[in-house]
Amino acid sequence: MLKVERLDAFYGDSQVLHGVGITVGDGERVAIVGRNGAGKSTLLKSLMNAGPRVSGLVEWQGENLRDMPSFRRVRLGLSLVPEDRRIFGHVTVAENIEMARYAAGGNALPAAVVIERFPMLVPIKDRPGGRLSGGQQQMVAVARAIAARPKLMMLDEPTEGLAPVIVEQLARDVKAACVETGAALLLSEQNLWFARQCTDRLYIIDSGQIVFSGDWPALDRAPDVKQRYLAV
Amino acid sequence: MLFTIINGLATGMAVFLVAAGLTLIFGILKILNFAHGAFFMIGAYVAFMIVGSNPPSLWLFLLASVAAGLVVGALGFITDRTVLRRLRDVDEAYMLIATFAVLLICEGAVKLIWGVNYASINPPPLLDDAIIVGSLFIPTYSAFLIGFGVLVYVALDLAIHRTWLGKLLQAISNDSWMTGLLGVNVPVALTLSVVASFMLAGLAGGILLPNQTLSPVLGGSYLLLAFIAVIIGGLGDIRGAFIASALLGVIESASSVLLPNIPGLATYVFVVVFLLVKPQGLFGSAST
Numbered sequence: 091m092l093k094v095e096r097l098d099a100f101y102g103d104s105q106v107l108h109g110v111g112i113t114v115g116d117g118e119r120v121a122i123v124g125r126n127g128a129g130k131s132t133l134l135k136s137l138m139n140a141g142p143r144v145s146g147l148v149e150w151q152g153e154n155l156r157d158m159p160s161f162r163r164v165r166l167g168l169s170l171v172p173e174d175r176r177i178f179g180h181v182t183v184a185e186n187i188e189m190a191r192y193a194a195g196g197n198a199l200p201a202a203v204v205i206e207r208f209p210m211l212v213p214i215k216d217r218p219g220g221r222l223s224g225g226q227q228q229m230v231a232v233a234r235a236i237a238a239r240p241k242l243m244m245l246d247e248p249t250e251g252l253a254p255v256i257v258e259q260l261a262r263d264v265k266a267a268c269v270e271t272g273a274a275l276l277l278s279e280q281n282l283w284f285a286r287q288c289t290d291r292l293y294i295i296d297s298g299q300i301v302f303s304g305d306w307p308a309l310d311r312a313p314d315v316k317q318r319y320l321a322v
Numbered sequence: 323m324l325f326t327i328i329n330g331l332a333t334g335m336a337v338f339l340v341a342a343g344l345t346l347i348f349g350i351l352k353i354l355n356f357a358h359g360a361f362f363m364i365g366a367y368v369a370f371m372i373v374g375s376n377p378p379s380l381w382l383f384l385l386a387s388v389a390a391g392l393v394v395g396a397l398g399f400i401t402d403r404t405v406l407r408r409l410r411d412v413d414e415a416y417m418l419i420a421t422f423a424v425l426l427i428c429e430g431a432v433k434l435i436w437g438v439n440y441a442s443i444n445p446p447p448l449l450d451d452a453i454i455v456g457s458l459f460i461p462t463y464s465a466f467l468i469g470f471g472v473l474v475y476v477a478l479d480l481a482i483h484r485t486w487l488g489k490l491l492q493a494i495s496n497d498s499w500m501t502g503l504l505g506v507n508v509p510v511a512l513t514l515s516v517v518a519s520f521m522l523a524g525l526a527g528g529i530l531l532p533n534q535t536l537s538p539v540l541g542g543s544y545l546l547l548a549f550i551a552v553i554i555g556g557l558g559d560i561r562g563a564f565i566a567s568a569l570l571g572v573i574e575s576a577s578s579v580l581l582p583n584i585p586g587l588a589t590y591v592f593v594v595v596f597l598l599v600k601p602q603g604l605f606g607s608a609s610t
Contacts (some may be wrong), residue, residue: 140503164505176500178493189493190485192503238505 091116091274092132092242097146097296098135099129106132106142106145107298114242115124119268119275123320124295130278131173131296134244138163138170139278151241164194173250173278175231178221183211183230186219189230190237204237206286207270210308221301225256229263236267249281261287294319324458324574332464334571335471336530340548340554341563342474343522349558350495350515352414353406356421358523360428361397363538365527366391367436370443372538377446377532387528391521400519402513425541432538445532445558454494463532470529474522475564482560491515495558547574550593556603565604 092114099107107129114120122130130188135141137148140160145290148155150166151173160170161228175190178186184201191198201263210229222230245264250256265288279285285292286306294302296319309316324608344358365387372386405424409417441588445463452475453460484486485590502508526544534540555562570589577588 105376140499159502159506159507159509161502161505164503170503172503174495176503176590178496178500179570180492180496181489185489190504192490234504287396 091118091151092276093147093148094137095142095149097133097136097148098156099132099142101132101142105298106140109146110295110298110300111322112293112300112303114274116241116266117268117274118271118291119265119277119289121277121279121289121292122290122295123279123282123285123300124161125320128295129298129305130295131246132298132312134170134246134276134278135172137170137213137244140170161193162239164240165196167239168244169235169238169240169242170244171231171235171246171248173246177219177222177227177230177234179196179218182216182218183213183226186230187234187237190234194238196260199237199239201237203225204233207267208233208238210259210263213273223244225252225260226267228256232260232264236271236273239271240273244276244278245266246278247280248277249284260284264288326461327572328458328460328464328578329470330572330575331568332461332467332571333574334568335467336526337544337547337551337570338471338564338567339474339526339529340523340544341551341567342478343519343526344523344548345555345558345560345563346478347516347519348552350491350513351406351410353417353421353521354414355423357401357428357521358416358548359541359543360432361394361520361523362396362424362427362544363432363529363541364529365394365524366531366534366536366540367432367527368393368524369528369531370441373443373531375441376444380446380448383446383528383532387525387531390528391525392528394524394527395517395521397524398517399513400441401520402516406516407417407509407513409474423449423527429538432541436538438538443531443534443536449532466528468578471564471567474525475560478560479564483511546588550589554593554596554603559603561606562604 095111097107097110099104111132122133124130132142136144138160139158150168153254157165178189181189181250184205187201187204205215208229210226211233214226219230232245232248248260252260261284275288277285277288289306292299292309294315301319302315340362341360341478342356347353347355368390369386373383377383390489401424405420410418449463451462453462453465482492490501490506491511494506494508498508547570551563551566555564555566573588575591580584581588
């Protein structure tokens with residue numbers, strides 16, 4: 091469904107990604123793991139054309155996206171939850187989620203339906219977006235993405251800065267939301283436990299290049315890879 | 323005294339009609355549009371072409387104002403495509419210089435098209451009268467201005483705070499990158515905001531035409547007060563601009579009665595003191 095080949099990405103003159111190639115199948119859940127600064131966020135933003143300058147192939151459902159602006163990509167079923175979440179402070183939680191519907195139009199889900207899927211959001215649905223904890227913000231951000239009924243949801247380091255108990259809750263909710271809506275998942279993470287809970291296979295990215303591809307048991311069989319690219 | 327206040331409110335609403343478009347374009351696009359006054363003036367000239375010095379009827383006058391809004395809105399679209407849109411991603415200083423250049427071009431164009439002669443315009447029938455309540459004498463045109471200003475304010479406030487289009491525009495103003503990631507066609511929404519702001523300028527030009535001396539320097543007349551209202555109201559805040567405009571109008575009016583020898587001084591003293599006390603504007607935040 092998503093095919094990326096020879097992808098280079100630049101911020102100004104500095105090249106961040108070097109010939110990245112990945113694929114994500116229909117309804118498949120895939121993780122991109124790697125250290126800080128390895129290029130995880132840049133990769134996800136490149137797929138949305140939301141920041142870096144990009145060259146190479148990004149093919150989505152057989153169509154080469156070239157320089158299509160990000161709002162069009164959203165309408166084709168791609169969705170990115172950025173690592174800083176970016177919840178709108180001027181409207182409530184429910185309105186944040188409803189916003190996705192008015193933005194993307196079409197067949198998006200009503201906020202009430204989405205909120206039911208995320209138990210944590212029910213008691214806070216009328217709270218202003220500016221008064222949420224980090225975990226609540228992340229839940230709202232995921233719910234907002236799900237509301238647009240993406241075919242591929244991209245989460246950028248969702249567990250960053252969250253308490254362990256929230257991380258467990260988030261893993262359950264993210265996986266359930268993907269399974270229920272049939273959405274594929276591309277997850278950028280440093281938290282291997284979380285990534286493993288949510289996905290079936292992974293890529294390791296290091297210095298802007300893919301250095302490992304396989305399922306989680308394959309990673310277990312390659313302790314040297316883990317040591318070299320993921321140990322802190 | 324009451325007369326002074328009503329007179330002041332009428333001036334204030336005139337200021338607000340100009341300030342509304344200014345604060346809208348600032349709130350959403352962060353553009354300080356120097357050319358706003360010039361487009362206000364073009365709106366006045368367009369309306370003048372339709373109604374002449376003695377507007378034959380109230381309806382034609384209103385129609386001419388709407389037409390002025392539409393013409394200036396179209397000019398806004400052209401200005402956005404040729405100038406503003408190209409400068410969205412560069413330093414704000416370029417935008418200031420560019421809108422100043424547009425101001426000069428507009429003033430030149432007005433002189434070329436309509437000449438440098440002065441024209442004065444009377445209020446249309448029904449608005450050339452006065453309402454007399456006891457000892458109070460209120461020109462109907464002043465009453466009309468106050469009513470129209472309140473109407474424009476209520477309509478804008480509802481549009482921005484109660485409609486989804488308004489909420490999306492606020493979202494763009496707060497975080498255009500994320501709003502785009504939700505699927506909003508941000509470039510089109512920004513162009514729409516520019517057109518709306520220019521339409522307000524054109525409409526104001528038409529509505530404020532009576533009791534004006536129409537000349538190529540009209541552009542600057544309300545612009546200064548409107549800028550002050552926008553700053554005091556909190557940049558980008560419609561409600562703030564509305565209240566600040568009313569306040570400024572009343573201060574102007576009162577000072578012209580109480581201190582007739584030094585016109586304008588009270589306004590500037592007020593602005594300086596206000597900004598020292600509340601530099602963030604009336605409601606303390608810079609959001610729409």
